[in-house]
Every structure is written in C-alpha cells, then in structure tokens.
Amino acid sequence: MQTSGRDAELEAELRETLHHRVRPMRGRDPRERGRSTSPLELLYDLTYVIAFAAAAEELARHLSEGRAGPAVGAYLFAVFAITWAWTSFTWFASAYGNDDVLFRVATIVQMVGVVVLTFGLPVGFEAAAEGESPNNLLLVVGYLVMRVPLLALWLRAARDDPARRRTSVAYAVVIAAAQLCWLATALLHLPVAVTVAALVLLAAAELTAPVLVESRFGRPPWNAGHVAERFNLLTLITLGEVVAATTRAVGALVGEQGWSPSAVLLAASGLVLAAALWWAYFLIPSRAVLERWPDRTMAWRTAHLPLFGAIAAVGAGLRVAATAVEEERLSLLQIALALAVPVAVVLVTVFVTWSVLMRSHDLTHVPLFVLSVLPVAAAVVVGAAHGRDDLVEAAGAPGFGALVTVVALVTLGAVIEVVGHEAVGLRHTLRAVRHREWEPAGSG
Incomplete structure (x- = not known):
C-alpha cells in the first residue's frame, strides 16, 4: 500500500514527537513564532507551585503565631531559591529543550529535587524562628538535585552546539561555583549574621551572572x-x-x-x-x-x-x-x-x-x-x-x-x-x- 504525502507527513511528525530518542542538543530557533509550552514543562511547573504553596503555608503559620520577622526572612529565602531554580531551568529549556529521553530524565530528576527542597522548608522556618539560618542541609540537598542535572545539560549543550560553547560552559561554571557556595553556607557553622550576609551576596551573584555571561560570550538561543x-x-x-x-x-x-x-x-x-x-x-x-x-x-x-x-x-x-x-x-x-x-x-x-x-x-x-x-x-x-x-x-x-x-x-x-x-x-x-x-x- 502506498503512503500519501499527507500520511507521510503525519508519520514523520509522530516519529518526532513520540519517539524520544537521544538527539543532538544544537539549540532551538530563537525566532520561531507561536512556540508553545510543552506538557513536560507544565508538569515541571506543578512541582514548583507546590513548593510555593508549602512556603506560603509556613509563612501563614508563623505569622499567626506572632513570629513575623523570622517568618518573612525565611519566606524570602525560600521564594528566591524556588524562583531562581525555576527561572534558570526555564531559560535553558527555552534555548535547548529538545524533549529527548535524556532531557526528560534530567527534568524529572529536578522535580525530585523540588520535592526534597519542599520537605526542607518547615525546617528552615523553624530555624529562622529560633534565630538561626534558614538554609539547612535538606534544602541544600534538594537544590543540589535540582541544579546538578541543569549543569550536566549545559555541558551537553556545550558539546553539541560549538558556536555557543563558551556561553554554555560559562553557565555550567557559574552553577557549579554557586552551588558549592550554597553548600558551604549550610555545612560551615558560621555566625548567623555572617551566614545571612553570605546568602544575600550569593543571591546577588546569581542574579548578576546571566547578564555578565551573555554580554561577554553571547546569549543562548532562547x-x-x-x-x-x-x-x-x-x-x-x-x-x-x-x-x-x-x-x-x-x-x-x-x-x-x-x-x-x-x-x-x-x-x-x-x-x-x-x-x-x-x-x-x-x-x-x-x-x-x-x-x-x-x-x-x-x-x-x-x-x-x-x-x-x-x-x-x-x-x-x-x-x-x-x-x-x-x-x-x-x-x-x-x-x-x-x-x-x-x-x-x-x-x-x-x-x-x-x-x-x-x-x-x-x-x-x-x-x-x-x-x-x-x-x-x-x-x-x-x-x-x-x-x-x-x-x-x-x-x-x-x-x-x-x-x-x-x-x-x-x-x-x-x-x-x-x-x-x-x-x-x-x-x-x-x-x-x-x-x-x-x-x-x-x-x-
């Protein structure tokens, strides 16, 4: 039986969308009009909304108990961690999301990290209420599980997209350095004021790094x-x-x-x-x-x-x-x-x-x-x-x-x-x- 042109086109589309073989990560078209959010991205977002909800619930509980100052501080820290992790991956996925099996697995592993981080939120709020740093080891472990797959994806993009290799490597280096610093703030038993100052500086560095990377090496194809x-x-x-x-x-x-x-x-x-x-x-x-x-x-x-x-x-x-x-x-x-x-x-x-x-x-x-x-x-x-x-x-x-x-x-x-x-x-x-x-x- 001969296949019509329309059937062949449909078959090619199904092979592309339903067969998640390993594909080169060469970058998406930054000028593509009408590009929509994928089902995987929507699933990914749901875990983050659960994290936002957990942080808000802890905020409400501590505010109701009259512990406004520590609660607000812990909430700001939690919200930055959640928001920045989501933003960083969204930035990468817009540029290099090819929906192959490796990309899907890396995304799902990051979702596991969000869940782990969510379990660390009550610990962080309680620590803040007792005058300690909200950054605890459970939060950092969750963040590690979220950021390590992203680091690996940037390195994969550096390998597959030579034209933008320096940008991808720079992003990977920034993530690795920042994550080591986040880990150090949880492991080192420094005075609370020093730890909080370090967290603020780290947050500022994370916000500044993408601007410096893209102005120096060029931007990814988001x-x-x-x-x-x-x-x-x-x-x-x-x-x-x-x-x-x-x-x-x-x-x-x-x-x-x-x-x-x-x-x-x-x-x-x-x-x-x-x-x-x-x-x-x-x-x-x-x-x-x-x-x-x-x-x-x-x-x-x-x-x-x-x-x-x-x-x-x-x-x-x-x-x-x-x-x-x-x-x-x-x-x-x-x-x-x-x-x-x-x-x-x-x-x-x-x-x-x-x-x-x-x-x-x-x-x-x-x-x-x-x-x-x-x-x-x-x-x-x-x-x-x-x-x-x-x-x-x-x-x-x-x-x-x-x-x-x-x-x-x-x-x-x-x-x-x-x-x-x-x-x-x-x-x-x-x-x-x-x-x-x-x-x-x-x-x-």
Whole structure:
C-alpha cells in the first residue's frame, strides 16, 4: 500500500514527537513564532507551585503565631531559591529543550529535587524562628538535585552546539561555583549574621551572572515568545494557589464555626483578589512585545522575580485572616499587613514589569499606580488605628467591621488596577509602541 504525502507527513511528525530518542542538543530557533509550552514543562511547573504553596503555608503559620520577622526572612529565602531554580531551568529549556529521553530524565530528576527542597522548608522556618539560618542541609540537598542535572545539560549543550560553547560552559561554571557556595553556607557553622550576609551576596551573584555571561560570550538561543508564555503560565498557576488557599482557609473556618459573615467575606475577597490580579497581570502584552524586541527579555525577566512569591503570599494573608477570626489571637494591624504587603508587591511588580517591557517613562501611568496603592495603604492605616493589641473577633464584635474595611480596601486596590488599565492602559501601551516604531525588531 502506498503512503500519501499527507500520511507521510503525519508519520514523520509522530516519529518526532513520540519517539524520544537521544538527539543532538544544537539549540532551538530563537525566532520561531507561536512556540508553545510543552506538557513536560507544565508538569515541571506543578512541582514548583507546590513548593510555593508549602512556603506560603509556613509563612501563614508563623505569622499567626506572632513570629513575623523570622517568618518573612525565611519566606524570602525560600521564594528566591524556588524562583531562581525555576527561572534558570526555564531559560535553558527555552534555548535547548529538545524533549529527548535524556532531557526528560534530567527534568524529572529536578522535580525530585523540588520535592526534597519542599520537605526542607518547615525546617528552615523553624530555624529562622529560633534565630538561626534558614538554609539547612535538606534544602541544600534538594537544590543540589535540582541544579546538578541543569549543569550536566549545559555541558551537553556545550558539546553539541560549538558556536555557543563558551556561553554554555560559562553557565555550567557559574552553577557549579554557586552551588558549592550554597553548600558551604549550610555545612560551615558560621555566625548567623555572617551566614545571612553570605546568602544575600550569593543571591546577588546569581542574579548578576546571566547578564555578565551573555554580554561577554553571547546569549543562548532562547525564544522570547516562549519565555513569555512560560512566565505567564507559572503566574496563572500560582494565582490558582490563591484560590486554593482561600478554599482551605474558608473550609477551616466553616468547619470550626459554620457559615458566617466572616467566611463569606474571606471567600469573596479571595476570589476577587485572584481574579483582579490575574486580570491586571495579563493586560501586560509580554509575548507580543518581546517577540518584536527580544533584547528586553532579560530586564523583563528580572522584574518578574518578586511576583510569584508575592502572589503565593496573598494566599498566606488570607489564611492569616481566617486564623485570626477562628482563634481570636491576632490584631487587625497584623492582618492588614499580612494582606496589604503582598498585594502591594504584586501591584508594584505589575507596574514595573509594564514599564520595563515598554521601556516607557509615561508619567500619565503613575497616577493609576498611585490610585491602586492608596486603598492598600489605607488598609494598613485602618489596622494601625484600631490598635496593636486589640484582637480581631468574630462577626458581631466591634472589631469585625474594621476587618471588613481592611479586606475591602485591599481588594479595592486590585480592582482599581484592573479598571484603570482597561480605561487608560491601552492608550499608554499604544503610545509607548508608537514611540518605538522606528526601532527594528530585535533592538532594545
């Protein structure tokens, strides 16, 4: 039986997509339009969202117990470790992900590392609460399992892609050196202040290294549109954690007290916050702009780094509010800060990401940003005015009306961001694009 041209084409496609033989890692086409996220990348992302959720749960627990300073420090450390590991692999996969058996196995091994790191998060938070470094051996082992396969993949790319060998080798050297330093901070019993300073310096070095490597040796063949989709999807999945945290918080409250105005308030505010933050973020035209001006991708990526942890922390803030109503042991100011700070960080990140992406200094965008942040700041003022020592009580108590006000103000800030972007954001974006129309594609 003869095979038609269309059947032969389908057969070739199936051989390519279903037979995961070892293939040369020569690099993807950085100019490929319409490249989409693979199922393996989506599976990989799910393990990271679980890590974000675990970190947010620990944050909520320690905030509810009044250990805000150590909890925030441990959370920032955990979120950086999780976010940077995901970003580093996403950067590589966009450039060299060939979906062969070795790449798949390396990706799955990294997922095992994320799970190990997740188990180390409670240990890190407890250590921070006791005045010690949050960096523990279990976290570092998880990080090693995540980073060693990535190092091996960079070396494999160096072998298979001679034109970019120096870039790949440089990335491998940076990962190896950084990982040895992370391991040293966990093994050496240095004073806490010295360890924390070392961790901060290491984080700064990890952030700076890609810029130095690519400016010195050239950039890998990452695809700007694909990178934009990867960040967009992780943002979307992390927003789902806000919905999940809302469900858990309201479920615990209902199980303790039954359906009440408090439970309805938290359920409604959690869903509105998740929807508003989703709406605001996806009004940023990341993929369309980065495909035209890929040189903006590095700065755009850096602007994203606080976003995922801040979104997960919104869910932690809702959990704190539920605990406060359920157990009546937190002040309104503590609840206001737990909700307002992460929402404010998300709003700031959206504003900065848009500005970096569009390379715009359009001052007419600033009033919208200020209007969005003002209600969030007002929520903290209401919390402070209510007093540090006055505990929040259930519906019907004098403090419940203030709690409603705080939650409403925080939610209003996110809603204003959406309404403002819909009303004037498009004009600002088009103005910024027209200002850059003379630039050729690929220029900064």
